[in-house]
Amino acid sequence: MKITLNTIFLGILTTIAMGAVLHILQPLFLPLVIAILLSFVLSPLVTHFHKRIPRVLAVLLVIGILMVGLYAIGWFFYTRITSFVSVIGYYQDRFDIIISDIVIRYKLPSDILEVLQLSASLRSGLYNISISFVNFAGQLIIVVFFIVFMLLENPLSERKMKMAFPKESVQIRFGTIIRTISTQIARYLTIKLGISITTGFLVSLSLYFIGLDFYLMWGFLAILFNFIPNIGSTIIMVATILMSFIQFYPVWNPILAALIVMPLIQMILGNFLDPKLQGNQLDLSPVIILISLVFWGWIWGITGMFLAVPLAETIKIICANIDALKPVSILMSSGKSLKQVSPKNSDIEKDETENTENTEETP
Template sequence: MEYESNRGSLFLKVFFAFIAAVFFIYILRELRMIFIPFFIALLLYFMLKESVQKLEAWKIPKPLIMIGLLLVIFICLSLFGLLLFIGVSSFIDNFPAYSENITRVVKSVLPSLKLPILDVEQYIANFDWDKIFNPGQITALVSGTMGNFTSFIGNLLLVLLLLMFMLGEKVPMIARIARTLSKERGEELQRIVAAIDTRIQHYLFIKTMLSLITAILAALILFAGRVDFIIFAALLVFFLNYIPTFGSLLSTIFPVLITFLRYGFCLRLVLVAASLMVMQFVMGNVIEPQIMGRSLNLSPIVILLSLIFWGWLWGVVGMFLAVPITSALKIIFESIPTLKPLAAAMSGE
């Protein structure tokens, strides 16, 4: 009888936990326009907090630090926007050369496929590839992509506003919450937050340095291969490298595609693609694990599942935030006795 009662109680706990999890995921998805800027601001807060504290220790007024920080962010965003504009404009200007290469490659490949089309060579010769690959359509595509520019600016301002409030607090929110708890619980809360802070700061610092080195190496490879849009491709490598596993793969697609469009099937294409893939493999699977050490201690399958889940939940931004959020959840689970088995399952050891 007691066994049946315990089993029924466990079933109810699991059932209500499942309902709560589904409801929580629903809230995260429906209110993503609020949560995404908040988590981005929180990530930037972890990155910048220590620098702000050091500047304060040098007796620099906090309002001056905030103004300087906003100025640096504005300059970085302006440079990124300028490089993006130059890259897209250059691609549109040089597209006739790419269009000719595309036409030549397609004409050389399609006949070898032995498609069941009468007079295939004449069909290819008379086909107007410019209707498919033309600057007008590319411009329309770019315009459509930038159609949500106002929304992007609004989200950016919200992120900066949240970041300024987080960095501008005299007493952190966690410290204020800890004051309302018992001494033991307050210390435990601050210990958990400090562990999350340290681990995420360490991860972001190393990831940023490695992404920068990877982007520089990619730029050197593309320069040696005389590939177009080197700076834009290097920027893609830098930002996509924050996405584990998938990011390094995605970052090689653009430069390899540009090399193919510019030079077609040739030894240069093979060398550029092979060099980029070998470099990404060494940086991601040899150097990064050695430097990163056990700072995250997350299982590779957990990282992969977190990328899929947060990518489904919040898109590309979710993939950028997946590892820091999962690492923070693991630290929280480690501090709750009933969730310690789940934390152990997430561990990489």
């Protein structure tokens, strides 16, 4: 028991120390982690093009597609956010008028206007998002260099593993870890990207028909924040409903439409379609996801929250393939796989139950 407690406390202290190191060395580790995750997604595309052209050209083609896509996203993000910030004072004035009307009508405390400063909150949030986006853009060259060399060299190839680990059992275990991480992360990011794009499209389309200003910006933010589980979609949902209230009050039909449509989109795509497509592949506990969001958000800010789920899944897979850390993997899982009891175990439990009942019936 003493050894176990010492091990637990040592693990906690090690985690805190590693978190502090990762926080301090963020400019070095963050581009590397982003490059590794992107390489998992881009590797199948490189393999597809490599069937027709040399690998070097395939890698350059994929990197070119990536750069064009990132440039388009950056340009769209900059223009929409800038336009919104330029008129945020108008929405603040509208918000103050609405709150004043509500305060007079319902006889609320007059100092509530000082508490509800919409423009300051929105500007602060948009400023933090912009800073994270600019920091990522500044590190983009480093990320691209990492991706290019990873895709060209394939540092974890089967030939290198055989040379590095002569023992066959170690080769098999190490290969299993790499393949599982690559498959799981690529699958998660691909499905999440598809669901996020669908969410952004439906949000933009719904807000367009409702008549909300800057509907394309909200659709883009819905795509972006959908990668932050639960919290991101909730932020966008609350923000769009609040903006519809500010824009349309005292006309309630569009406000009620936003109040119904936005939660409906998040519920169908986030709570039904996403788990349906992911299946049991992403076997992470909701508590672990929340802890991971807090932990990586503390280390790397908003960018860390976007990376929280892939990093948590990677840690769980590594722990699952190391005997000493298997209990950690079980604790990180959602428990769905543990509910499946084998027929043999079921028979044993049934026999034990019958024996207990027979013993109780015996006088």
